[in-house]
Amino acid sequence: MTVQTIEVKLSESKGEKPLAEELQFGRVFTDHMFIADYCEEKGWTDHRVVPYEPLTLDPAAIVFHYGQTVFEGLKAYLSKEGKIRLFRPEQNMRRMNQSCERLCMPQIDEEFALEALKQLLIVDKDWIPKAEGTSLYIRPFMIATEPYLGVAPSTKYRFMIILSPVGSYYKEGIHPVKILVENEYVRAVDGGTGTAKTAGNYAASLKAQEVADQKGYSQVLWLDGVEKKYIEEVGSMNVFFKINGEVITPELNGSILEGITRKSIIQLLKHWNIPVIERKISMEELKEAHANGALEEAFGTGTAAVISPIGEFNWQDEKFVVNEGKTGELSKQLYDTLTGIQTGTVEDPFNWGVEVN
Amino acid sequence: MTVQTIEVKLSESKGEKPLAEELQFGRVFTDHMFIADYCEEKGWTDHRVVPYEPLTLDPAAIVFHYGQTVFEGLKAYLSKEGKIRLFRPEQNMRRMNQSCERLCMPQIDEEFALEALKQLLIVDKDWIPKAEGTSLYIRPFMIATEPYLGVAPSTKYRFMIILSPVGSYYKEGIHPVKILVENEYVRAVDGGTGTAKTAGNYAASLKAQEVADQKGYSQVLWLDGVEKKYIEEVGSMNVFFKINGEVITPELNGSILEGITRKSIIQLLKHWNIPVIERKISMEELKEAHANGALEEAFGTGTAAVISPIGEFNWQDEKFVVNEGKTGELSKQLYDTLTGIQTGTVEDPFNWGVEVN
Numbered sequence: 001m002t003v004q005t006i007e008v009k010l011s012e013s014k015g016e017k018p019l020a021e022e023l024q025f026g027r028v029f030t031d032h033m034f035i036a037d038y039c040e041e042k043g044w045t046d047h048r049v050v051p052y053e054p055l056t057l058d059p060a061a062i063v064f065h066y067g068q069t070v071f072e073g074l075k076a077y078l079s080k081e082g083k084i085r086l087f088r089p090e091q092n093m094r095r096m097n098q099s100c101e102r103l104c105m106p107q108i109d110e111e112f113a114l115e116a117l118k119q120l121l122i123v124d125k126d127w128i129p130k131a132e133g134t135s136l137y138i139r140p141f142m143i144a145t146e147p148y149l150g151v152a153p154s155t156k157y158r159f160m161i162i163l164s165p166v167g168s169y170y171k172e173g174i175h176p177v178k179i180l181v182e183n184e185y186v187r188a189v190d191g192g193t194g195t196a197k198t199a200g201n202y203a204a205s206l207k208a209q210e211v212a213d214q215k216g217y218s219q220v221l222w223l224d225g226v227e228k229k230y231i232e233e234v235g236s237m238n239v240f241f242k243i244n245g246e247v248i249t250p251e252l253n254g255s256i257l258e259g260i261t262r263k264s265i266i267q268l269l270k271h272w273n274i275p276v277i278e279r280k281i282s283m284e285e286l287k288e289a290h291a292n293g294a295l296e297e298a299f300g301t302g303t304a305a306v307i308s309p310i311g312e313f314n315w316q317d318e319k320f321v322v323n324e325g326k327t328g329e330l331s332k333q334l335y336d337t338l339t340g341i342q343t344g345t346v347e348d349p350f351n352w353g354v355e356v357n
Numbered sequence: 358m359t360v361q362t363i364e365v366k367l368s369e370s371k372g373e374k375p376l377a378e379e380l381q382f383g384r385v386f387t388d389h390m391f392i393a394d395y396c397e398e399k400g401w402t403d404h405r406v407v408p409y410e411p412l413t414l415d416p417a418a419i420v421f422h423y424g425q426t427v428f429e430g431l432k433a434y435l436s437k438e439g440k441i442r443l444f445r446p447e448q449n450m451r452r453m454n455q456s457c458e459r460l461c462m463p464q465i466d467e468e469f470a471l472e473a474l475k476q477l478l479i480v481d482k483d484w485i486p487k488a489e490g491t492s493l494y495i496r497p498f499m500i501a502t503e504p505y506l507g508v509a510p511s512t513k514y515r516f517m518i519i520l521s522p523v524g525s526y527y528k529e530g531i532h533p534v535k536i537l538v539e540n541e542y543v544r545a546v547d548g549g550t551g552t553a554k555t556a557g558n559y560a561a562s563l564k565a566q567e568v569a570d571q572k573g574y575s576q577v578l579w580l581d582g583v584e585k586k587y588i589e590e591v592g593s594m595n596v597f598f599k600i601n602g603e604v605i606t607p608e609l610n611g612s613i614l615e616g617i618t619r620k621s622i623i624q625l626l627k628h629w630n631i632p633v634i635e636r637k638i639s640m641e642e643l644k645e646a647h648a649n650g651a652l653e654e655a656f657g658t659g660t661a662a663v664i665s666p667i668g669e670f671n672w673q674d675e676k677f678v679v680n681e682g683k684t685g686e687l688s689k690q691l692y693d694t695l696t697g698i699q700t701g702t703v704e705d706p707f708n709w710g711v712e713v714n
Contacts, residue, residue, distance in 0.1 A: 026506025029417060056411045059519050060386060064500050067424045067556025068563065104563040139506060143421050149383025149496060149521060151559050151593055153567070162416050164506060184548055189582045191543030193561045199424025200557015202508050204550045206425065206461040210510070225546045226583045236508055 004047050004112075006034075006119055011051035020131035023167030025304065030124040030136075034116045034161040037145075038106050044159070047112075049120050052162065058147035062154040068144035069199045070099035073303045074260075075135040075166075076121055076356075078128045079344035084121050084356035087342045089114055091260045096140060099196035104153035105142055113140065117161055118356045124163055133168025133339075137304075169305040174327055174335050176311025177300075179234055180217035181283060182208045183316065187233065189225035190254035194232075197257060202236065209235070217314060219300065225255065229282045237300035237308060238262035241281065242330055244294045251278040261301040264352065265334055271349060274330070283315055290320045297328030306342075307335040361404050361469075363391075363476055368408035377488035380524030382661065387484040387493075391477045391518040394502075395463050401516070404469075406477050409519065415504035419511040425501035426556045427456035430660045431617075432492040432523075433478055433713075435485045436701035441478050441713035444699045446471055448617045453497060456553035461510035462499055470497065474518055475713045481520055490525025490696075494661075526662040531684055531692050533668025534657075536591055537574035538640060539565045540673065544590065546582035547611035551589075554614060559593065566592070574671060576657065582612065586639045594657035594665060595619035598638065599687055601651045608635040618658040621709065622691055628706060631687070640672055647677045654685030663699075664692040 011031040018028050029052050036047045063069050072092040077085045093110035100107055117138065121128075128136040140161045144154030185208040188194025188201055208220045219235035231250050233239060238259040240249045247269055252258055269276040289295040298310035311325035322328075340346025341353055368388040375385055386409050393404045420426050429449040434442045450467035457464055474495065478485075485493040497518045501511030542565040545551025545558055565577045576592035588607050590596055595616040597606045604626055609615055626633040646652040655667035668682035679685075697703025698710055 026417065027504075029504075033416060052416070054413045055416050056413055059390060059409070059412050059517055060383070060496075060521075063556075064420060064426060065428055065496070065498060065556060066559035066563075067426065068560050069421060069424065071422055102564060103560055104567055137506065139417075139422070141422060147384075147386070149494065151562065151566070153563050160416055164417075186546055186548030189543055189546040189549070191541055191582060191585075192546070192549070193557070198557070198560060199420075199422060200550070200555070200560050202423035203425050203460055203555060203557050205508065206423075206510050207459060209508070210461055225548060228548075 004045070006116055007048040008119070008123065009048065009050045010123070017127060018165065020129055020134055020167070023129060023134055023165055025166045026137060026164050028164060030127040030163040030165070032120060032123050033163070034120045036116070036159045038157040038159065040155045044108070047116060049123055057145060060147035060149055062144035062146050062148060065149060066144070066151060067199050068103055068105060068154055069142060070096060070103055070105060071139060071141035071197055071199075072096045074138045075303060075342070076128055076138060077135050077343045078130055083344070084125060084128065085342065085344050086354040086356065088260055088264065088352045089117065089354055091263070092140065095197065095258070095260070096142070099198055100142065102193060102196040103198055105144070106157060108142070108159055113159070120161055120163065121356050127163060127165050129165045133170065135166055137164045137166045139164065174307065174309065174332065176309040176322070176325055176327055177218040178216070178312040178314070179219040179221050179310055180212040180215060181221045181313055181315040182223065183228060184208070186225035187222040188255040192255060194255035195252070195257060205236065221313065223283065224253070229284070230280050231283060231286065232256050234300040234310070237302035237305065239300050240265065240298070241286065241289070241295065242297040242328065243289045245275065245296070247274060247276040247330070248281050249276070249278055250281055253280075259302055261303060261306060261338070264338065265301055267350060268334065268337060286313070287315065287320065290322070295322060297331050298322045299328070299331045306338050307331050361402070363473055364405040365476070365480065366405065366407045367480070374484060375522065377486055377491055377524070380486060380491055380522055382523045383494060383521050385521060387481040387520040387522070389477060389480050390520070391473045393473070393516045395514040395516065397512045401465070404473060406480055414502060417504035417506055419501035419503050419505060422506060423501070423508055424556050424560075425460055425462060425511055426499065427453060427460055427462060428496060428498035428554055428556075429453045431495045432660060432699070433485055433495060434492050434700045435487055440701070441482060441485065442699065442701050443711040443713065445617055445621065445709045446474065446711055448620070449497065452554065452615070452617070453499070456555055457499065459550060459553040460555055462501070463514060465499070465516055470516070477518055477520065478713050484520060484522050486522045490527065492523055494521045494523045496521065531664065531666065531689065533666040533679070533682055533684055534575040535573070535669040535671070536576040536578050536667055537569040537572060538578045538670055538672040539580065540585060541565070543582035544579040545612040549612060551612035552609070552614060562593065578670065580640065581610070586641070587637050588640060588643065589613050591657040591667065594659035594662065596657050597622065597655070598643065598646070598652065599654040599685065600646045602632065602653070604631060604633040604687070605638050606633070606635055607638055610637070616659055618660060618663060618695070621695065622658055624707060625691065625694060643670070644672065644677065647679070652679060654688050655679045656685070656688045663695050664688050
């Protein structure tokens with residue numbers, strides 16, 4: 001994506017904005033979207049902000065058949081001063097390029113893509129909800145558009161950014177969830193696509209989530225695909241455990257997605273001089289830590305929830321309650337700090353916040 | 358999909374049919390397609406044959422983000438008597454439902470879907486190429502269409518069938534290919550989606566194929582994702598080895614796709630009283646069989662090529678030539694028999710052929 005101008009075509013009508021208390025996740029979209037098109041001969045062209053409208057694609061487009069697609073997720077907040085704030089957006093653009101590399105898709109110009117996002121946000125600024133805990137969810141994504149049924153990388157792509165105002169993940173304040181340890185289905189394996197933010201990983205996860213839902217659990221804890229012994233992720237989040245005062249998160253092993261919230265938490269903990277270590281951790285070890293009373297807290301981390309405390313595990317029909325099913329102190333502190341940095345109400349020692357002018 | 362009538366809306370113009378010698382794979386599509394739509398409240402509705410045209414989908418449609426999509430592939434042939442012939446199409450519809458089950462997608466009525474396919478084929482019969490080795494490739498597929506960014510099964514789907522006239526896989530007669538044994542990337546693992554015909558498996562395979570292409574190999578031989586020791590598939594085909602007069606194919610282990618050509622070959626071999634066994638087979642065993650002179654033939658099997666003889670393996674930079682790089686006798690016999698049954702020129706002991714009236 002060479003630096004080019006962005007054409008802006010404004011929508012003639014404005015969509016109705018949902019009330020703060022009616023906001024859900026990812027159901028309503030703003031008035032505009034950003035689009036750029038790629039073909040092998042010309043690279044990225046036709047960068048434009050246009051009214052949000054349906055896509056028109058050939059039924060043979062590669063994305064429908066062979067899933068060549070990657071995406072990102074981040075949020076924009078409105079600060080008390082009315083400024084648009086982003087949280088480490090350059091990290092999302094970088095990871096998008098890493099995902100593209102794995103999926104044989106073209107690279108984007110990360111700086112230009114961020115510029116495009118900022119322009120789109122300025123156009124749809126009115127859509128950023130103001131109530132506590134709400135935000136504008138941002139979904140950059142790229143799809144393979146060439147109509148071709150051969151199994152080969154597409155020669156044509158579309159890069160898009162769409163925006164959706166979302167409610168607070170916790171309607172009644174941060175609270176712990178119950179999770180089911182998954183012993184049958186596997187999310188990803190080393191050598192697969194687990195480190196990329198690509199559609200197939202999420203498609204593969206639906207079945208296990210369905211089973212968990214039926215049993216009354218809100219998330220699945222994924223184990224490694226080789227030995228089904230080591231902990232990988234929780235739902236579509238990374239996972240952390242506080243054991244004997246030390247914070248442990250599974251090391252990046254070739255199948256775990258490197259979350260930007262994960263990375264930020266590791267940096268924050270180090271900044272706070274709290275011991276944090278990335279290493280293999282097995283369900284057996286977790287079970288033992290629980291039995292010894294050493295397991296103090298457990299939580300998932302991701303863009304949607306920021307921090308999602310875990311109050312209970314079910315592993316092979318045995319239940320393990322963590323911290324009496326309550327949100328741990330560290331979980332709360334991390335949640336408050338990260339959301340504070342995101343909205344601009346808390347000191348930002350790493351300059352993670354980016355204001356859009 | 359309850360049995361309903363199929364509305365037919367014919368195209369006002371007819372597309373230009375490519376000449377037999379210009380036919381490629383999956384680049385040109387016929388004048389019409391079949392569509393049915395699903396929503397949770399009504400089930401499958403609006404079954405229709407309509408002119409082939411672009412799809413219109415919300416940019417937030419789940420298929421673009423979370424890859425909830427499955428597909429099938431089969432072929433229609435024109436017999437010498439001018440009849441449309443299909444090969445075991447009920448098997449494809451059955452497998453499509455198995456894939457849907459894994460991906461949390463709704464079931465189709467298999468018989469009705471086959472009926473819809475037949476109607477579509479009658480409308481576009483002129484598109485079935487007549488030259489030897491050519492056929493009309495059929496692509497049934499289903500995509501999740503609900504606009505929603507939550508990671509959850511869609512409540513809306515579209516089922517479609519599109520058709521593409523394709524050339525002979527072998528322009529100059531059946532010939533062996535060179536393949537690269539893949540030691541880094543993994544196609545699928547038990548507990549993943551390898552047994553389903555879904556987009557993510559194909560997206561995951563592109564990178565390894567790219568590396569193989571660069572090294573001058575036409576396909577990748579996939580090893581298991583756990584030990585990287587046992588043979589799984591070749592490219593997007595199943596794989597067979599003839600060792601000491603016995604035919605061996607990897608057993609269905611939870612990550613291998615159950616090919617309809619694979620299944621048919623096993624039945625044919627049994628019918629011919631040739632020993633055939635489904636079991637684990639490692640690269641070490643293959644290497645040893647090659648060293649002993651016991652490895653007589655190797656071939657991939659799938660809808661596109663039917664039989665694809667393997668003339669050479671490269672495993673960790675060591676090369677193994679099979680049958681002096683020539684097409685083996687059994688490979689040729691299987692190819693001739695299967696393509697003969699498909700086109701109706703050879704006796705069909707299992708009644709695999711289905712004629713469309």
